[in-house]
Amino acid sequence: MLPLVTRDELRTEMEAGKVVVVDTMPVAYYLRQHLPGAVNIPGFPYERAARFTDELAPSVLPDRTSPVVVYCANVPCRNSELVGARLVSLGYTHVRKYREGIEDWVAHGLPTQAALG
Template identity: 80%
Template structure:
């Protein structure tokens, strides 16, 4: 199980630029709304989470020691646990989880971003 981070702590770390936030929602959800400056490694469908992480992590997370926080929709969502666990298996040394996810972030009145993900489809 990954160490947990609370909203207030994550907000401060994002503002300080001291963390890389990983949105583990499917690409279309990420494009619609994500935490500020978040990168995307989809953790759904669950059976593809490890493959997506293996493919995308070297590009979006080149430093194995960078502080990382993974998140998904809410507490029941498993995406962030799957992606986070795989990051640890790949050798990332500072991975935490924002268990409450984007639903908690939005309910706290905090800003989100929208973006297009460039895909080589």
């Protein structure tokens, strides 16, 4: 189980530029809506999460010592746990999880970004 970060902690760290946020939703969801500045490593389908992480982490997370927070849709969503655990196994040293995910973020009126026009 990954250490957790609260919405307020994450927001503060994002505003200070002290964390890399990883959206673990499928690409189509990421393109539609993600936390500001988040990079994407899909954790679904679950059986491909490790492969996606192995392929994408070196380019989107080049510094294995940077603070990283992974998130997905909500508490039941497993994407962030799978990607986060794989990052730890790849040698990332400071990985935490925003368990409540983007649904909580949006419900509290916080800003998101979209990559689609």
